[in-house]
Amino acid sequence: MSAAGKSVVVIGGGPGGYEAALAAAQLGAEVVLAERSGLGGAAVLTDCVPSKALIATADFMDRFSAAKRIGVHFEGEHVPGDQGVTAHIADVNQRIMELAVAQSRDIGERLESAGVQVVQGAGRLLGQGRVEILEGVGDVPSGETPAPHSEEQRSPGTRHRVVDADLVLLATGARPRVMPTAMPDGERILTWQQIWNLTELPTHLVVVGSGVTGAELAHAYLGLGCEVTLISSRDRVLPGEDPDAANVLEEVFRRRGMNVLNRSRMSAVRREGDGVVVTLEDGREVEGSHCLLAVGSLPNTEDLGLEEAGVAVTPSGHVDVDRVSRTSAQGVYAAGDCTGVFPLASIAAMQGRIAVAHALGDAVAPLSLGKVSSNIFTDPEIATVGVGQADVDEGRSDSRTVMLPLSKNPRAKMQNVQDGFVKLFAKRGSSTIVGGVVVGPRASELIFPIALAVANRLNVDQFSSTFTVYPSLSGSLSEAARQLHGFGD
Numbered sequence: 371m372s373a374a375g376k377s378v379v380v381i382g383g384g385p386g387g388y389e390a391a392l393a394a395a396q397l398g399a400e401v402v403l404a405e406r407s408g409l410g411g412a413a414v415l416t417d418c419v420p421s422k423a424l425i426a427t428a429d430f431m432d433r434f435s436a437a438k439r440i441g442v443h444f445e446g447e448h449v450p451g452d453q454g455v456t457a458h459i460a461d462v463n464q465r466i467m468e469l470a471v472a473q474s475r476d477i478g479e480r481l482e483s484a485g486v487q488v489v490q491g492a493g494r495l496l497g498q499g500r501v502e503i504l505e506g507v508g509d510v511p512s513g514e515t516p517a518p519h520s521e522e523q524r525s526p527g528t529r530h531r532v533v534d535a536d537l538v539l540l541a542t543g544a545r546p547r548v549m550p551t552a553m554p555d556g557e558r559i560l561t562w563q564q565i566w567n568l569t570e571l572p573t574h575l576v577v578v579g580s581g582v583t584g585a586e587l588a589h590a591y592l593g594l595g596c597e598v599t600l601i602s603s604r605d606r607v608l609p610g611e612d613p614d615a616a617n618v619l620e621e622v623f624r625r626r627g628m629n630v631l632n633r634s635r636m637s638a639v640r641r642e643g644d645g646v647v648v649t650l651e652d653g654r655e656v657e658g659s660h661c662l663l664a665v666g667s668l669p670n671t672e673d674l675g676l677e678e679a680g681v682a683v684t685p686s687g688h689v690d691v692d693r694v695s696r697t698s699a700q701g702v703y704a705a706g707d708c709t710g711v712f713p714l715a716s717i718a719a720m721q722g723r724i725a726v727a728h729a730l731g732d733a734v735a736p737l738s739l740g741k742v743s744s745n746i747f748t749d750p751e752i753a754t755v756g757v758g759q760a761d762v763d764e765g766r767s768d769s770r771t772v773m774l775p776l777s778k779n780p781r782a783k784m785q786n787v788q789d790g791f792v793k794l795f796a797k798r799g800s801s802t803i804v805g806g807v808v809v810g811p812r813a814s815e816l817i818f819p820i821a822l823a824v825a826n827r828l829n830v831d832q833f834s835s836t837f838t839v840y841p842s843l844s845g846s847l848s849e850a851a852r853q854l855h856g857f858g859d
Contacts (some may be wrong), residue, residue, distance in 0.1 A: 384411025390722030406508025428593025
């Protein structure tokens with residue numbers, strides 16, 4: 371089908387926004403995308419891409435510390451420390467930011483080649499089918515230059531512009547949550563968007579919050595050589611994840627020297643000299659050189675004209691959408707973290723593409739969260755898809771479960787993998803695979819065959835009859851499926 375003659379305005383250039391813009395342009399629509407802080411949004415510039423690059427650096431360093439365990443030794447006078455590797459955080463962060471900007475630039479080139487008009491600026495709804503764009507506002511990351519499509523856009527200063535649209539997509543993302551008693555200063559008290567300005571490695575980093583962001587960055591800085599204290603208000607780290615997986619990760623954290631404080635809620639953070647003091651609700655104090663706040667996020671939904679346009683929001687301030695990304699206002703859709711559906715870049719991109727397909731009359735299938743795979747980039751990684759342990763324990767899924775430790779896998783032995791497991795969930799009666807968990811190296815890759823099984827409703831016999839390489843970590847996936855054979859009833 372063709373959407374020629376249709377007008378689309380996208381507010382926000384993160385994964386939800388730029389993927390929607392590309393999809394609309396491919397269908398032939400005229401597309402304007404307004405982004406105030408750089409294409410790719412937080413996912414590319416300050417969150418997902420930078421954090422995973424930092425983790426990759428820490429994981430690279432860990433190979434040296436593990437060398438002796440596999441019989442490799444370093445020799446020579448110029449090998450300081452345990453294995454002669456240290457992290458120069460200024461150089462690390464410079465590389466990370468250059469990588470992020472390069473990724474942002476690539477996105478800009480894709481949009482420009484597709485014919486999308488990219489505007490540096492902020493957008494606001496003026497009612498049904500009308501958007502006000504304030505051009506020239508916002509910050510562009512160092513090294514990135516927006517790709518304007520007219521001389522008028524190249525002119526300095528700002529100007530108001532009103533655009534009529536058949537489809538408006540809101541993809542404004544979210545920002546770190548802060549508390550009045552723990553205000554970031556960008557130097558010692560930091561959000562995850564501010565740590566990329568560090569020029570010296572913290573001597574003792576106190577991480578407040580043990581969700582995905584807190585756990586990933588605590589792992590990264592521990593691997594870079596910092597002393598790390600992780601403050602968790604719950605009984606364990608990653609309280610929303612598979613409990614077996616969370617327990618493995620917490621055990622690894624402690625064994626590697628991280629100080630994990632469970633059932634410890636932060637009440638305040640303050641600067642004191644060249645360091646910080648984190649006060650807990652029970653009166654204890656934790657001193658460190660820096661504090662990283664990872665206590666959730668807030669949607670960027672202010673000053674968008676939502677109320678005037680009739681766009682409903684949830685009590686948390688997120689834009690309320692259905693499974694095809696529609697809001698309560700005709701012609702207005704939303705995607706990504708501003709909707710609060712699932713804070714993943716892949717979900718945001720899918721929401722954006724679904725919105726465009728639905729609004730412009732293309733073939734579309736509603737968003738199905740039951741088939742979404744996700745990954746936590748700690749060491750070991752934790753990947754999940756479909757039904758989880760909580761669904762089984764709380765009676766939402768009548769499924770059988772098998773869990774196999776990776777320590778019994780021959781390839782894992784060769785790679786000195788000591789921690790991790792694979793877990794499969796199969797529905798009683800049909801033995802259809804409905805979910806899985808992988809904890810181990812490259813779990814983000816190993817989860818894919820389980821995701822294929824869930825998406826295509828394969829049963830355990832179909833899954834296990836597929837050949838795997840020997841030796842390989844994927845062999846444990848097949849073995850888990852074989853152990854579920856005959857347990858359908």
